[in-house]
Amino acid sequence: MEKYEKLEKVGEGTYGKVYKAKDKATGQLVALKKTRLEMDEEGVPPTALREVSLLQLLSQSLYVVRLLSVEHVDSPSKRKAAAPAEAGGAGAGGGGDQGQGGPAAAAGGKPMLYLVFEYLDTDLKKFIDSHRKGPSPRPVPPALVQNFLYQLLKGVAHCHSHGVLHRDLKPQNLLVDKEKGILKIADLGLGRAFTVPLKSYTHEVVTLWYRAPEVLLGSSHYSIGVDMWSVGCIFAEMVRRQALFPGDSEFQQLLHIFRLLGTPTEKQWPGVTALRDWHVFPQWEPQNLARAVPSLGPDGVDLLSKMLIYDPAERISAKAALDHPFFDSLDKSQF
CATH class of the missing domain: 3.30.200.20 (Phosphorylase Kinase; domain 1)
Incomplete structure (x- = not known):
């Protein structure tokens, strides 16, 4: 060394x-x-x-x-x-x-x-914070949200094409090169063979805000959908400049999700009531997702809704998301 x-x-x-x-x-x-x-x-x-x-x-x-x-x-x-x-x-x-x-x-x-x-100088959490706090609070420019989301999906698609799930995607794990406008996925926790840590080894509580409902409900089998749910939460957070589902316990996290998206049913998500941690939850009706991300246009809301589908098998894949009309106005030759 x-x-x-x-x-x-x-x-x-x-x-x-x-x-x-x-x-x-x-x-x-x-x-x-x-x-x-x-x-x-x-x-x-x-x-x-x-x-x-x-x-x-x-x-x-x-x-x-x-x-x-x-x-x-x-x-x-x-x-x-x-x-x-x-x-x-x-x-x-x-x-x-x-x-x-x-x-x-x-x-x-x-x-x-x-x-x-x-080494990269900052991460997406600090980047979003700099737009929310400080001397000149301002939205993250829509073109930059589009650009960063596209890069994130490219990275996730690359991992998934090699059979690797990240399992802990969150803004802190996405490093940003501000000068070049590049976003990169860090902290691929390859060794955690299909277990999601609740506490890091330094005993800090690991954030639950980006965790997919199937993981929160104790599903033993999960797939690429867990990362796509996280991508959806990150997408919304870039737009809103605050977390979409800021729960402080697994139960509260589920309630945040259910209040916005409605309590899931067997019809929407076959097998959900058989998951290990399923309880009889309050019955909420789905809210209009567009109201949670007021500055996002219809294409963006459509893409976000496809990332936040309850049934993991129905959630959009990273590869399919790259072809969504939300990115039609993006110059893809730069990637």
Whole structure:
């Protein structure tokens, strides 16, 4: 890790600490993610190898944060070996709930893996906040909402085409390059094989605002629809500059959703009443979705409504969403 100069700690994710750092040789800014995925006796665990190769494959998309390399640091800095990314490592968000990075790891008794990602200066949450708060509150320009949503869908379609669900899409996980007007998906939690964490390992409560109703209702099987629901919530938030469904518990989250979209029925969503956490909920009638996003035109409201369909099997896919008339006025040659 001699190659990098750590500048500041920029966060803690599900995977461990994240530092902003500089590549001493090139001056390039990078994000270093220290992973909790420990080596075993034979070296890098095969799950980690699979995750890293998948992450590299995914990061070939312009709309996914690029994994530049994986650095392998021996225990108490005996030797330093820089493994090129092909050689292994842990997925970003790697290992999720596998291995808790116990005292041995913390004490440096085990080799560490660092994932080196490109660094972007802000995220979509901060970007939206800057339009909502501060000296000059102003809407996010409609053309930019359209542009960012298109890029987000490109990134999600790319992940889904490789069989990877993100499962935790939210504005904090979407990094933005303001100068270039580029949005990229970060924090692909590949290691969390189909479990959605309720608390991050630093014990912060994980936000539920973007979580699909099938996950909130305890469905054991879910698919690309979970990400598309999140995309819909993010789309609405760019337009409104505030969250569409800001629940502070799983139950409250469902009530927020049901109040706007109506309490789901078996007719709309076959099998919903058989889900593990289904209760007899108050019966709300669906409200007019356009009223929740007053500045969005009819095409935008139509696309949003297709992302927020209750039955996950009926929800629009990322690939189909890219062809929606909402994007007809967008110059797609730039992507």
